[in-house]
Amino acid sequence: MRGLEVKYEELSPAEWFRRNKELAGLTNPTRALYQTIREFVENSLDATESYGILPTVKIKIEYVDKSKGWVSVYVEDNGIGIPDHEIPNVFGKVFYSSKYRIRQHRGVFGLGAKMVILYAQSTTNKPIFVRSAPIGSDKIYEYVLMINTLKNEPIILERREYPNKYGWHGTAVKVVIEGDWGKAKRRIEEYLRRTYMIAPYAEIYFKAPDLTLYFPRATTKLPPPPKEGLPHPKSVDVELIKHLIARDPNLTLKEFLIEYFDGVGKQTAEAFLKWAKLDENKKVGELTEDEITYLTTKMREFDGWRRPRADWLSPVGEELLVEGIKKVLEPEFVAAVTRKPSSYGGHPFIVEAAIAWGGKIPPSEKPIIYRFANKVPLLYDEGSDVVRKVVEEIDWSIYKVKFPAPLAVIVHVCSTKIPYVSAGKEAIADVVEIEEEIMLAIRECARKLRMYITKKEKEEEIYVKYATFNMYATEVAHALAFVTRKPEEEIRKKLRELIVKKLGVDFEAKLQEEQTAKTEQAQAQTQAASSKPETAQVAAKK
Ligand code: ADP
Ligand code: MG
Secondary structure (H helix, E strand, O other): OOOOOOOOOOOOHHHHHHHOHHHHOOOOHHHHHHHHHHHHHHHHHHHHHHHOOOOEEEEEEEEEEHHHOEEEEEEEEOOOOOOHHHHHHHHHOOOOOOOOOOOOOOOOOOOHHHHHHHHHHHHOOOOEEEEEEOOOOOEEEEEEEEEEOOOOEEEEEEEEEEEOOOOOOEEEEEEEEEOOHHHHHHHHHHHHHHHHHHOOOOEEEEEEOOEEEEEOOOOOOOOOOOOOOOOOHHHOOHHHHHHHHHHOOOOEHHHHHHHHOOOOOHHHHHHHHHHOOOOOOOEHHHOOHHHHHHHHHHHHHOOOOOOOOOOOOOOOOHHHHHHHHHHHHOOOEEEEEEOOOEEEOOEEEEEEEEEEEOOOOOOEOOOEEEEEEOOEEEOOOHHHOHHHHHHHHOOHHHHOOOOOEOEEEEEEEEEOOOOEOOOOOOOEOOOHHHHHHHHHHHHHHHHHHHHHHHHHHHHHHHHHHHHHHHHHHHHHHHHHHHHHOOOHHHHHHHHHHHHHHHHOOOOHHHHHHHHHHHHHHHHHHHHHHHHHHHHHHHHHHO
16 A cells, blocks of 8 residues: 655754744744843843842844834843853754753743744844853954754854953843734833842843833842752652763762762661662662662652752842832832742742732732742733632732732742743742742731731721811810910810820821821812913913
């Protein structure tokens, strides 16, 4: 029988991702423009704050050809830069990264920049322009690159170098893509606002056809940079064990465990090996395939490991979080908490949460949610995010919140491995341990909010009494003055003292403020009324 010819072929990672751009959030010109900004800004922030540099990021979007919907995106930072010989690979090879380490980063997949370039190639067929200088470099390097998708290799179209006269360091990139600025505008603005909220130590310039934004550095405090860690024994799989064995096959099982895993000392290693009925002196290089599988399974099952260390995480911290929120949301009240480190499946994580209330937060039927993962704001797919689930489970009336309410809930999860729902990195999956921590964190803040609301209610109550007493005091003073023939003002003063003593607070300033406000309002109204005929006249003359 003919016709059933089956053709087998290999696909390079670059080609595979070119065909499946949606997985990385590059679904349409609107989302693609947002995603492009996001990937470049994340790279810039990784290259600065993770190395103790206060970030300055400059972003520019311009129309290249409006009729075709082509825009250029330029992002520049003052980061650590990229070594000359690495530039082609980091931008031209899918799955090439400096972040495949156990450390907290915004970037995770070694994919972001390449996805943008692949998208640029598929839509406008324009290369990426890169300029970079590592710290201390006496030269600045420029490349114009494309990706050979079939081979997953960079194509170097141009390379130049200049003397680095002013000691600049950092990276600038520019791409031309099909992007809908008009539609992406609000999202991008929101993304930048939220980025600034979680990183108020960053300075961000933004310029687009009809929007210029500037976020000044609000503080020079940086969170401690994340450290690099070891895998936790509970998070291993067979492949990882094999890679590690290959590094040093002569180690004994006990030495191997102590050397390559997080938090494993002599005692823990011995306890585990005894429990798993393994010979501690056996050379790891001599383990059979079945024994390696057995070892892996047992490592994942054992309950006696220490909790993963969290030094390689970099939470924002309560103080900076409050600072960022105050700057961006301008609320009346804010409470934040950074929880203690916890872990899931051998990955350490820390949850931070905050609740902001009142002030410039608009009242809404549900709490407004701000989600962050490793300091990256998440704007899409809120519906599938664990934070949304938790916020909806909370009975807010316990905390004296009555909707519509001016309430914002902010949650930041940082981890060496964020369990994203998809490669678009927009939603965190509902891993039980993370869910619990988020719940505890929000509740802790919510209790503070309740205290605040209660205090305010009480104040309000007393104030109403105060205002009422005061009103009567004026009348009573008048009457008493008439009867006793004593100065009215003196009686009035005495009465006021009595009221303050009884209520335990003095609202005089507030009362006066209210009075002034009322008078001003009245004045404004009379003015408006008197100026109306004028306007009418002018209009009529025309
Ligand atoms: P990822 O960020 O997940 O590693 P990317 O494709 O976005 O993947 O970036 C690949 C690598 O390029 C990064 O790991 C980093 O080493 C390097 N890189 C990209 N942008 C910058 C930048 N602005 N400054 C310094 N290094 C950068
Ligand atoms: Mg990246």
